[in-house]
Amino acid sequence: xxxxxxxxxxxxxxxxxxxxxxxDLPFTELIFRAAGVHRAHHAPAEIQLCTLLxxxxxxxxxxxxxxxxxxxxxxxxxxxxxxxxxxxxxxxARAKDAGSQRFCMGAAWRxxxxxxxxxxxxxxxxxxxxxxxxxxxxxxLTPSQAGRLADAGLDYYNHNxxxxxxxxxxxxxxxxxxxxLETLCHVRSAxxxxxxxxxxxxxxxxxxxxxxxxxxxxxxxxxxSVPVNALVPVRGTVxxxxxxxxxxxxxxxxxxxxTVAVARITMPLSMVRLSAGRESMSDATQALCFLAGxxxxxxxxxxxxxxxxxxxxxxxxxxxLGMTPMQGEEPLAKINxxxxxxxxxxxxxxxxxx
Ligand code: SAM
Ligand code: DTB
Ligand code: SF4
Numbered sequence: 001x002x003x004x005x006x007x008x009x010x011x012x013x014x015x016x017x018x019x020x021x022x023x024d025l026p027f028t029e030l031i032f033r034a035a036g037v038h039r040a041h042h043a044p045a046e047i048q049l050c051t052l053l054x055x056x057x058x059x060x061x062x063x064x065x066x067x068x069x070x071x072x073x074x075x076x077x078x079x080x081x082x083x084x085x086x087x088x089x090x091x092x093a094r095a096k097d098a099g100s101q102r103f104c105m106g107a108a109w110r111x112x113x114x115x116x117x118x119x120x121x122x123x124x125x126x127x128x129x130x131x132x133x134x135x136x137x138x139x140x141l142t143p144s145q146a147g148r149l150a151d152a153g154l155d156y157y158n159h160n161x162x163x164x165x166x167x168x169x170x171x172x173x174x175x176x177x178x179x180x181l182e183t184l185c186h187v188r189s190a191x192x193x194x195x196x197x198x199x200x201x202x203x204x205x206x207x208x209x210x211x212x213x214x215x216x217x218x219x220x221x222x223x224x225s226v227p228v229n230a231l232v233p234v235r236g237t238v239x240x241x242x243x244x245x246x247x248x249x250x251x252x253x254x255x256x257x258x259t260v261a262v263a264r265i266t267m268p269l270s271m272v273r274l275s276a277g278r279e280s281m282s283d284a285t286q287a288l289c290f291l292a293g294x295x296x297x298x299x300x301x302x303x304x305x306x307x308x309x310x311x312x313x314x315x316x317x318x319x320x321l322g323m324t325p326m327q328g329e330e331p332l333a334k335i336n337x338x339x340x341x342x343x344x345x346x347x348x349x350x351x352x353x354x
Contacts, residue, residue: 010269014217020210022262027254031292034261037268038293046326047318048102048271048296050135051095054304055123056082056107062139062174064162065238066199066231068305069108075236077305082107085119089126096132098299098311099325103127104135104158106304110174111140121152128153135195140175140183146190155333156225157187158195164211167204171239177215188221193333197227197273200259201251202239209259217266224332225296226263226270230256230277232306253285257292264293269332271296278309283317290321 022030038044058069059079068075092103105123112120120136127134135156136149149157161180162168168177187194196219198212216226230251233243243249263272273296274289281289301310309317318324 010222010267012218012220012222014214014266016210016214019214019217019262019266020207022265023206023210023258027258030258030261031288034264034292037265038295041268041331042293042295043326045323046295047290047323048273048326048330049100049299050102050104050273050296051092051098051100051300052104052106052298052303052308053088053091053095054108055088055105056080056109057305058108060108060110060139062110063172065171066162066202066234066240067108068234068237068240070237073234073237075234075240075305079108082116082119085122085126088123089130092127092130092132096130100132100299101326102133102135102156104137104156104298106137106158107139108304109139111142112138112145114145117145117148121148124149124152124154137195140179141186143186143189146183146186146192150190150192154192156193156195158225158227159183159187160196160198160227160229161212161215162198163202163204164208165215166211167202167208171202184219184223193224193330194221195225195227195273196223197225197229197263197275199229199231199276200256201231201243201277203242203246203249206255209255209262213259213262213266216263222267222270222332224270224330225273226267227273227275228256228260228263228294229275230281232276232280232303234306253281253288257285257288260289260294261292271330271332273297276303276306276308279307279313283320286317287321290323295326 057080058077060069063070063072068077095103124134133155135158136154137158163171165177184196234240235244272294274294298308299311299314300308302308
């Protein structure tokens with residue numbers, strides 16, 4: 001195909017049977033196919049580096065069974081107020097200096113209150129002014145809040161569907177999957193790039209993983225980024241306690257890699273982010289995830305409250321694998337035309353940590 005021809009839109013009409021059939025492939029066949037799709041659309045030796053900061057921690061009124069920040073959990077997380085705008089921007093500047101492409105901020109809210117919006121808008125504008133990409137995850141949004149974030153220059157909004165529609169109410173009772181999809185629709189309509197994925201390893205079935213991927217891959221437009229988190233089992237949360245008491249319920253590494261591969265095949269242009277859970281994954285499992293099409297990670301020692309692999313471990317892993325930080329724009333963001341602040345990274349993050 002010549003470079004001038006438009007790239008075909010990725011399929012959004014996947015059936016559950018097709019997705020289940022992908023999961024059922026022999027592992028080597030599945031990974032081979034996923035790697036082929038990956039290199040057709042992405043630079044296979046590049047990894048996008050994102051930095052995460054919790055700008056408002058704990059005390060969340062939602063009852064997500066995996067989350068240490070819920071008021072229903074007893075995980076020893078201290079509730080804080082929204083961080084000072086200046087402190088957040090200083091932290092973003094440090095991340096930029098360290099070579100991170102995107103600054104992602106999370107707040108333990110069911111939804112932002114309108115009184116929170118001026119500070120949030122100021123943060124988004126400040127990060128845009130630094131020439132860095134921004135991502136926020138603040139819970140459910142109204143159309144007007146999404147519009148305000150878009151006007152401020154927010155590049156990405158993270159809002160996970162977390163699991164299959166069937167499993168949803170077993171994990172979270174204080175909101176529905178439809179509530180989540182509605183916010184994704186407001187974010188999309190406002191012209192903000194969508195980041196949406198979920199968690200595997202919550203004791204779900206293969207059919208739930210099929211339903212989870214199916215829900216994302218049949219959205220009217222695929223999310224630009226798809227975070228695949230491995231459950232970080234935190235004692236004091238419903239799911240963390242379950243895993244601590246039934247260690248055999250932990251997801252098998254091979255099944256985790258299969259989930260990454262199926263996400264890659266069904267959403268070929270999306271960035272697939274290997275998100276939470278890397279700190280307890282072997283280098284070999286992470287390498288298989290990259291081979292299967294994962295091409296983005298969170299750097300640093302902490303996610304929101306849970307430990308992350310850390311820059312030294314990541315620098316060593318990248319060196320071992322001969323992989324380099326991604327420099328350019330995400331393929332779907334480029335095609336969909338939603339603006340990004342076009343941040344460029346210079347690869348100093350990992351080099352500095354060596
Ligand atoms: N309150 C906002 C929300 O729920 O959208 C934003 C923050 S919330 C912590 C962001 C995402 O982190 C969740 O949707 C979930 O997918 C992921 N997450 C939370 N706790 C996790 C855990 N223990 N292990 C893996 N992923 C987790
Ligand atoms: C996502 O899917 N994973 C990140 C990000 N989006 C905000 C969060 C992971 C949180 C892990 C648990 C914690 O740190 O408390
Ligand atoms: Fe609150 Fe988000 Fe945690 Fe759910 S995942 S309890 S909404 S912070």
